[in-house]
Amino acid sequence: MNKAGDVLKELEYLKNSEKIKVFKKFFKTNEGEYGYGDMFWGISVPQVREISKRYFHDISFDEIKVLINHRIHEVRLTGYLILTYQYEKSENEKRKDIFDFYLNNLSGCNNWDLVDLSCYKIVGEYVLRNKEERKILYKLSKSKNLWEQRISIVSTYPMIKRKEFEDTLNISKLLLFHKHDLIHKAVGWMLREVGKQDMNVLRKFLNENINTIPRTTLRYSIEKMNKSERKGYLLK
Template identity: 45%
Template sequence: MSKASASELREAIQKQANPKVASGQQRYFKTGPGEYGDGDKFLGLNVPTQRKIANEFIDISLKELQGIVSDEFHEIRSIGMIILTEKIQSTKSQIEKDKIFNFYIQNKQFCNNWDLVDVSCTKIFDGRIVGNDLLNDLSKSESLWDRRISIVSTLSEIRKGNYEPTLRISSVLLQDSQDLIHKAVGWMLREVGKRNKKTLIDFITKYANKMHKTTFRYCTERLSKAEVNKLKAAQNKEDDQNQSEDEENQSEDE
């Protein structure tokens, strides 16, 4: 039996297109001029439908997937990324896993919205984070999506009780300029805190004066009000101390 083709996959996707839903998705994913999803196009498929189609085409070859993951339509790219995650999880061949991983890295520029990153990178990077400098490089990339990959990918290690990659990448991204990075860092730190509250609190305390308010809000969602207030007090104390030092330095210069 021959493997599925890209044209067959596109046909299955197009059958589920819904222009009304697509219009709402274009607003939700910020596709206006100058927004992070500027110019992206949608067909109007929800995530359950995307996953259903992906599962039906898991045997499609990487060669056929090339045009899928780079397609102009958001959901087609998304389905391509979901297929990659299913492939890498289902195969027992390390050679095949390596091929899929390398294919993903070569095409990561098409993960150009937060949902495309989040649906794929954790499973693709599973088992490839420890001893790999790639996440460090991605965390310093000019690409917003590379930087988001670098932090969200660490969820696979969080689930194994290894928090070091998350804390390391978070420290690099704490003062990032993008809201989607503030949220992603806060999300991953919250995942750490769900498993080890002390590790989270120690990290927040250490970086109190560097943490963006959005990151702080996200990562402290599961802490008690008393714990949050204590950490906020530490932030304010640090800010006051830094302001006093700046004023002293300014006086000395004068």
């Protein structure tokens, strides 16, 4: 486990006690909040990325597992970012292995930044090119785990960029009745991305679901519309 140990030493060296306080508040770690109990070293994302990029070339899945199961948030983020860099630089067969490993090791992916910085770059990119695997998105959307549900919608991002909207719209509809605002925001974010590609597709979805769409989702989704159109949707 030498590589994992080296990563841990570098990360621990960057501990910032002042930022720890900020991160604990920002990521909602109080009792009853979604990040309850999470622990931090106060390390910025650019610092985590710099370390991840230096180690991803020759670190094994076993060593990555040490990182993504670690109690410290930034250590887990490092592990998941390493996987995204490995995926980007790998050939198809290895990409399948990374896709499977990621999905089998989601327990440490337990906050919105961990999800958003990793899932679409692995799950999203893989199912974009392997349509038969898209069923996993629907399985995740029906999970009882908040973060797996967020993965299901954010992972559709690469498809949106290719103007493939069907799965985004289907999963958005499945999640419209979700109770958590982190899902409302994620769905709204992806719908906004749909609108960037084709505003008429977004309008059609909103018009068909206007009576059930959460207000947060609606507000996020219409951000790129002009002021009068935004106002029109908010008054419906």
